[in-house]
Amino acid sequence: MLSEIERRELEDAVKSYPDKRGAAIDALLTIQRRRGWISDDSLLEIAKFLEVTAEDLDSVATFYNLVFRKPVGRHVAFMCDSISCWIKGCEQVQEQIKKLYDVDLGQTTSDGRLTVLPIACLGQCERAPAVMIDQDVYGDVTPEKIEQIVEKYK
Amino acid sequence: MERPLTQHIHPDGTTRTLREYVKEGGYRCLERLAAGLAPKDVQRLVTEAGLRGRGGGGFRTGTKWSFVPMGPDAPKPKYIVANGDEMEPGTFKDRVLMEGDPHGLVEGMILAGYAIDAEIGYIFLRGEYHLSAQRLNQAIAEAYAEGYLGKPLPGTGFRFDLHLHASAGRYICGEETALINALEGKRAVPRAKPPFPQTVGLWGQPTIVQNVETLYNLPHIINHGADWYHRLSRTQDGGTKIYGISGRVTNPGWWELPLGITARELLERHARGMADGVRFRGLLPGGISTAFMTEEHLDLPMDFSSIPPEIGRLGTGTMIILDDQTCPVGFVLNLEKFFARESCGWCTPCREGLPWVAKLLTSFEAGRATSDDLSLLEMHAKWLAPGHTFCGLAPGAMAPLQSALKYFHDDFERHITSGGCPWSRKSAQRRILV
Structure with missing residues (x-):
């Protein structure tokens, strides 16, 4: 069941569009902010609110990189692997994360602290390689610096 | 040298406030609208200025607007959409503008809306640009409080509403018809054209989708005129351009410069040449959907x-530099993996062809490729060329591949003859050194 606060946030989101369905992405991201990810139950509740079928909404939810249809850790590290970051050694940074936290791309650490995902170009190419943890962006990352950065996220 | 788009952006990364924006001439062109500048006058000025789309296509803004039905019988509402889904690898120019000067986009949107008589605007922002979202939301709220948005503009009767839409990360949303589907809350696959969005777009209404940097140019054209705008540029197209360079150069970054500057000036003067120990081999001039250029092209405007x-x-004008310590085949493999991952899957050549290309390139890197694989790559460049796919994604993906096969053919051959990537041992050493 949508909580009172969640319902209010969704009602606010649909105001920007001439029909409710326009707010599909806003609604998915709003509920994800509160619940961490989009479970089947969450999907059904949102679909009902938006007056679309769950299947239809799932075709939207599964399309996007930032909508999680599986549980993620308390923090998510998005590793930019596009060309400017690749030239500057993003693969070495990712290898270092794997070594330090025993977690590969698409996986979550066993303590549920950190999920590591690849991400398309973060638009930080002048300070490549770049990593985004939750909503914070870090540039000029090196294998040496990455531990210090990740350690801020417990 | 004038830098109208960026001269007031704070070098320390903080945002330009509403107060500063207004003090430095912001929102002043709304007075010109009040003084009698009609939508058709705005359209004419922009056409005369020779403004071309900064998202990569270079389409003439005036021409794009001219397809929108105008007058009392035109459908209502019409929409104007800022394309801020900046996901083209190597491209970061719109982020610089939105973070540094969010009110410039609000004013540009009001003007574009006025020019085509669109009363509702959306800023379609990629989901990863959290700082841009935060600053744009604040700017929009301030513009409502000041009455630039949400109320009839004095002397014109024109009222404009503006919404920010934060997306959830998918490259195809930068394609204008996919973007329209995304805004409608549908799966973001491209639509068939015609009909074109200018007549049948968002929710079936006339819609203009315009790149962020393009919109930032509008207030300056209205304030200073077409002749001034042409004088900013070195070529027949008007204005400045935000250029950028990434890769192994001494000083990667962005610069607002006259349109038509040469790649050599950008690379040598602004990026201060190649980084220590590496040499120039080629560049992609603007994002990864553009073809390679080499030494012989450096003096082209x-x-x-x-x-x-x-x-x-x-393309987008933000260059990516290939150096001699980086494997061109590995470079192109990285690009094709990106395209394969970001293909929306709607049409078969793109959905099936791009993973195949990535697989072939992987076999080169792994030392399993034969000369047949080289021909297969060349055939793909034809099979996925413009006209064979539903939208421009796969043809864009073929531009760097086809040109790499032309300029770096020997390197592809060497992967076959030496049974693997000649760079891999070198790059392993470099990793230890760096």
């Missing part, structure tokens, strides 16, 4: 008119 189509196109 970087604009929409001077690069011959058989060589390539400017």
Whole structure:
């Protein structure tokens, strides 16, 4: 069941569009902010609110990189692997994360602290390689610096 | 040298406030609208200024607007959409503008809305740009409080509403019809054209989708006129351009410069040449959907008119540099993996062809490739060329591949003859050194 606060946030989101369905992405991201990810139950509740079928909404939810249809850790590290970051050694940074936290791309650490995902170009190419943890962006990352950065996220 | 788009952006990364924006001439062109500048006058000024789309296509803004039905019988509402889904690898220019000067986009949107008589605007922002979202939301709230938005503008009767839409990360949303589907809350696959969005777009209404940097130019054209705008540029297209360079150069970054500056000036003067120990081999002039250019092209003006189509196109103007310590095949493999991952899957050549290309390139890197694989790559460049796919994604993906096969053919051959990537041992050493 949508909580009172969640319902209010969704009602606010649909105001920007001439029909409710326009707010599909806003609604998915709003509920994800509160619940961490989009479970089947969450999907059904949102679909009902938006007056679309769950299947239809799932075709939207599964399309996007930032909508999680599986549980993620308390923090998510998005590793930019596009060309400017690749030239500057993003693969070495990712290898270092794997070594330090025993977690590969698409996986979550066993303590549920950190999920590591690849991400398309973060638009930080002048300070490549770049990593985004939750909503914070870090540039000029090196294998040496990455531990210090990740350690801020417990 | 004038830098109208960026001269007031704070170098320390903080945002330009509403107060500063207004003090430095912001929102002043709304007074010109009040003084009698009609939508058709705005359209004429922009056409005369020779403004061309900064998202990569270089389409003439005035021409784009001219397809929108105008007058009392035109459908209502009409929409104007800022395309801020900046996901083209190597491209970061719109982020610089939105973070540094969010009110410039609000004012640009009001003007574009006025020019085509669209009363509702959306800023379609990629989901990863959290700082841009935060600053744009604040700017929009301030513009409502000041009455620039949400109330009839004095002397015109024109009222404009503006919404920010934060997306959830998918490259195809930068394609204008996919973007329209995304805004409608549908799966973001491209639509068939015609009908074109200018007549049948968002929720079936006339819609203009315009790149963020393009919109930032509008207030300056209205304030200073078409002649001034042409004088900013070195070529027949008007204005400045935000250029950028990434890769192994001494000083990667962005610079607002006259349109038509050469790649050599950008690389040598602004990026201060290649980084220590590496040499220049080639560049992608603007994002990864553009063709490689090499040493022989460095003196071409970087604009929409001077690069011959058989060589390539400017794209977004943010260059990625290939150096001699980086494997060109590995470089192209990285690009094709990106395209394969970001294909929306709607049409078969793109959905099936791009993973195949990535697989072939992987076999080169792994030392399993034969000369048949080289021909297969060349065939793909034809099979996925313009006209064979539903939208421009796969043809864009073929531009760097096809040009790499042309300029770096020997390197592809060496992967076959030496049974693997000649760079891999070198790059392993470099990793230890760096």
